[in-house]
Amino acid sequence: MGKDANENKQKKGLTLSWHNLSVWVEKKDEDKSNWFKVRYYDCKILRKVSGIxxxxxxxxxxxxxxxxxxxxxxxxxxxxxxxxxxxxxxxxxxxxxxxxxxxxxxxxxxxxxxxxxxxxxxxxxxxxxxxxxxxxxxxxxxxxxxxxxxxxxxxxxxxxxxxxxxxxxxxxxxxxxxxxxxxxxxxxxxxxxxxxxxxxxxxxxxxxxxxxxxxxxxxxxxxxxxxxxxxxxxxxxxxxxxxxxxxxxxxxxxxxxxxxxxxxxxxxxxxxxxxxxxxxxxxxxxxxxxxxxxxxxxxxxxxxxxxxxxxxxxxxxxxxxxxxxxxxxxxxxxxxxxxxxxxAMKRPKHSTQLSWLLWRASLELIRKPQQHILRFALYLLMALVISTPYTEINVDQEGIQNIQGFLYLVIVETTFTFTYSVVHTFPAELAVMMREVGNGIYSPGPYYISKLIMLLPRAVIEPAFFSIITFCIPGLFGGLMGFFLFCIPVIMCSIAATSYGCLISSVFDNIEKGSMFSVPYEQVALLFCGIYLSLSDVPFHFAWVKYVSIFYYGIEALSILQWSFIFNIPCSSTPDRPCINSGNGVLEHFGYSKSNFTMDMLGLLSIYCCCHVVGFIFIWKKCKRNTSY
CATH class of the missing domain: 3.40.50.300 (P-loop containing nucleotide triphosphate hydrolases)
Structure with missing residues (x-):
């Protein structure tokens, strides 16, 4: 400090100075906070400090x-x-x-x-x-x-x-x-x-x-x-x-x-x-x-x-x-x-940021294949496990429930696999992302789009292999064309599930907090998928719930594809048992509509878009709110 103060003006470079700097942060008041309202108090960290x-x-x-x-x-x-x-x-x-x-x-x-x-x-x-x-x-x-x-x-x-x-x-x-x-x-x-x-x-x-x-x-x-x-x-x-x-x-x-x-x-x-x-x-x-x-x-x-x-x-x-x-x-x-x-320095364009983020993510995928291979192997193993008991399904009154139960397992396994594979990996990446965004290296938009793009190939390829096993072993109906149609709802469910996983990861800071929301939602979504409760019997004020359920759209779409090929179902030899004698009758029994296939695909697409939009908003807010050091 003894140096001549005028040296500042002669020295080349930039001089940083801070004048009467006071800093405070909000901290939670544990004594005054309760379940319904969280109270904060100002905690002063720095008190009128100056320096150069x-x-x-x-x-x-x-x-x-x-x-x-x-x-x-x-x-x-x-x-x-x-x-x-x-x-x-x-x-x-x-x-x-x-x-x-x-x-x-x-x-x-x-x-x-x-x-x-x-x-x-x-x-x-x-x-x-x-x-x-x-x-x-x-x-x-x-x-x-x-x-x-x-x-x-x-x-x-x-x-x-x-x-x-x-x-x-x-x-x-x-x-x-x-x-x-x-x-x-x-x-x-x-x-x-x-x-x-x-x-x-x-x-x-x-x-x-x-x-x-x-x-x-x-x-x-x-x-x-x-x-x-x-x-x-x-x-x-x-x-x-x-x-x-x-x-x-x-x-x-x-x-x-x-x-x-x-x-x-x-x-x-x-x-x-x-x-x-x-x-x-x-x-x-x-x-x-x-x-x-x-x-x-x-x-x-x-x-x-x-x-x-x-x-x-x-x-x-x-x-x-x-x-x-x-x-x-x-x-x-x-x-x-x-x-x-x-x-004069101009940041790279968003397209450049996106391409380099994809480059880095691709290298990470190529060099760490073990986790992805193991997860894929377990997914295919589950396809074998759920398919084997349904070998050579008979189309009769007992077979109706068997087929519906199998279609339910296909959609549920796919949805949970792709949701929680994202939930368990995405949060680990967010800390790096928020540090780099905070330092101005790239924007949240290109990062989120790169994440979205990197999730798509796996969400398409793996369900396609899963569908080969689950379609062929039980001997589902429709032949080669039926198989390709069968793949569409399964792939759409996996894509929608990845977006749902991104949403959970974006909104909540850790898996434990995310589970507090996801588990109740999934229970309700399963209840209104048409398997446990006939959708035709749902009260009017609850009828809307099915439209936010990935399971409903996926199971209805697969049901439409399978039962559309069946025109005659033999009745039971027991005279007192009810008889559903056609594929259309099965769809009506579960509250599904034969004309809803396109709507189901649009519904899954809507969930995909909505989850990503809301997820990105939360990511963007986190980047604005969190520190970058």
């Missing part, structure tokens, strides 16, 4: 657990979704989140990625979606190879992400964020979980990156001995989201000595600092921390910070906008003189 990060500087945000380090990092990078009060400026100008995503990179503590890809493929995917859309393939490839070389990834570039070490994964994450050559880099706990050698290697790499003129801001919980001195600047938060220390690393020991806190020669200074500035159960620690916070507010460092912040704001007011390629507003300024390189 300059180009060419490696800043460390330190503090005990719960002090608000990650919250501050997420707030100043505009990735936090919550209540924020104060100013966040870049070169003295307020910018929007879209521009912040372009000028900065964010290396999360826990990186989420598709680990079946190799390092090179992962960087290739990210480069295609992060870099300017008008770059040539040669320019992108050159950028990828440059980052692989700079980050020391040459030896592992063809290794899958799942097979590399934690330190290597961290370097890959940094390479991804540096692809666009951002002026500001945020790193959340970059050394957590790494051995001392890997941790030192990462911090040394960050020092080299900062030397190129980038402002780098890291949260560090407790750096190892010797690592603390590798940072240029320390910004220390204490419990309650207050600043207690903001100075150059070389000045920190002298600063603490002035308030009576002296680190013994044999101690790790960073560990000593955290232990002394943590608030425990004793009153002494509370008094000590409060004293230090007051001292900071009265210090020359704080006075210099305020001067620097004022210079930043005045510098921002002086900047002239020389180009006006976009419309500007009074509240959000985009000065081309400072941000021209980033303003």
């Amino acid at each position: 990060a300059k180009p060419g500087e490696l800043m460390s945000i330190m503090g005990p657990s719960g002090a608000g380090k990650t919250t501050l990092l997420a707030t100043i990078s505009q990735r936090l979704i919550g209540g924020v009060k104060g100013k966040i400026l870049v070169n003295g100008k307020k910018i929007d989140k879209e521009l912040m995503l372009k000028i900065s990179g964010f290396v999360a503590q826990h990186d989420l990625a598709t680990e079946i890809l190799t390092v090179y493929e992962h960087l290739q995917f990210m480069a295609r979606l992060k870099l300017h859309r008008h770059l040539t393939n040669e320019e992108r490839t050159l950028r990828i190879l440059s980052m692989i070389s700079e980050m020391g990834l040459v030896d592992i570039k063809y290794s899958r992400l799942s097979n590399i070490s934690g330190g290597e994964k961290k370097r890959v994450s940094m390479a991804v964020q540096l692809l666009t050559d951002p002026s500001i880099l945020f790193c959340d706990e970059p050394t957590t979980g790494l051995d001392s050698f890997s941790a030192f290697s990462i911090v040394e790499q960050l020092r080299r990156i900062a030397a190129t003129g980038k402002a780098i801001i890291c949260t560090i919980h407790q750096p190892a001995s010797g690592m603390f001195e590798m940072f240029d600047h320390i910004y220390f938060l204490v419990a309650g989201g207050r600043v207690s220390l903001d100075c150059n690393v070389t000045e920190a020991a002298e600063y603490l000595r002035n308030v009576g806190i002296v680190c013994p020669p044999s101690y790790n200074f960073a560990e000593f600092l955290v232990s002394k500035l943590a608030i425990g159960d004793d009153a002494e620690s509370q008094i000590r921390v409060n004293k230090l916070c007051r001292y900071y507010r009265e210090s020359k460092d704080y006075e210099n910070l305020l001067k620097n912040l004022e210079i930043e704001q005045s510098y921002g007011r002086e900047i002239m906008i020389t180009e006006t390629p976009v419309k500007f507003t009074d509240s959000i300024c985009k000065p081309s003189s400072d941000f021209g390189k980033y303003l």
Whole structure:
């Protein structure tokens, strides 16, 4: 802080500053909440904190657990979704989140990625979606190879992400964020979980990156001995989201000595600092921390910070906008003189995003076939299990129930198989998707469409094989044409079931919550499918329920196809037993209509479309609501 404040204006690069920043989040009030109404209270995380990060500087945000380090990092990078009060400026100008995503990179503590890809493929995917859309393939490839070389990834570039070490994964994450050559880099706990050698290697790499003129801001919980001195600047938060220390690393020991806190020669200074500035159960620690916070507010460092912040704001007011390629507003300024390189960057078109998302999903499918093969094998096994008892069905009064029971099993097995195969896999992908959407890599629309497309081949091919077994073993009616017609409702049910699975996964955060909705719905849908309850006997005010049942549409369609080929059914030899003497009579008995086949297919198509529309809306809302760090 002792440096001349006017250096800001001479240094090339972007300077990030935050002014009187307060952050609060809503937390559930367990005492006042009940089954009918959930009550929340505001929990303040940061309290009027200010700071500045300059180009060419490696800043460390330190503090005990719960002090608000990650919250501050997420707030100043505009990735936090919550209540924020104060100013966040870049070169003295307020910018929007879209521009912040372009000028900065964010290396999360826990990186989420598709680990079946190799390092090179992962960087290739990210480069295609992060870099300017008008770059040539040669320019992108050159950028990828440059980052692989700079980050020391040459030896592992063809290794899958799942097979590399934690330190290597961290370097890959940094390479991804540096692809666009951002002026500001945020790193959340970059050394957590790494051995001392890997941790030192990462911090040394960050020092080299900062030397190129980038402002780098890291949260560090407790750096190892010797690592603390590798940072240029320390910004220390204490419990309650207050600043207690903001100075150059070389000045920190002298600063603490002035308030009576002296680190013994044999101690790790960073560990000593955290232990002394943590608030425990004793009153002494509370008094000590409060004293230090007051001292900071009265210090020359704080006075210099305020001067620097004022210079930043005045510098921002002086900047002239020389180009006006976009419309500007009074509240959000985009000065081309400072941000021209980033303003010129255009995101890839949605079609490009879709094609690369399909490319990644296809690689994942090809390289992880075991799960799909096993599920397909079990599906075909179930076809054998449910078909074998119905071998050579007789068309008589007893055979009516047998055939209907078999058709019921075909539809129910298909619907449940495809619904829950999606429910058990889709949620695992959502965390990666929301992180990547939040970082501006692609939009929710292309992702959802890619998911929809990737589900279709399996929903068509597998039911076709399933239909071969279930049609041939019991000897259903209609010959070759009857078989092809039989496939249509089974395939349509599987397609509708995948959309229903996507809906459950999109609305609910986990399978347990989803089951609370899906199980009752499925019970009601089964009740009104026509097997347990004759649809002709359903009261008028419940007649509509069948129209939201996949089972109803599927079973009615198969029933129409099977019984349309049967014109004569012999009556039972027992005179007192009722007799249904034709296929049309069977359809009427169960409340089905021979003319409803087309309507059934349209009904399944409607369920497919409605589930995906509602599912996408929930995905889109989750992306808007959830944080991306």
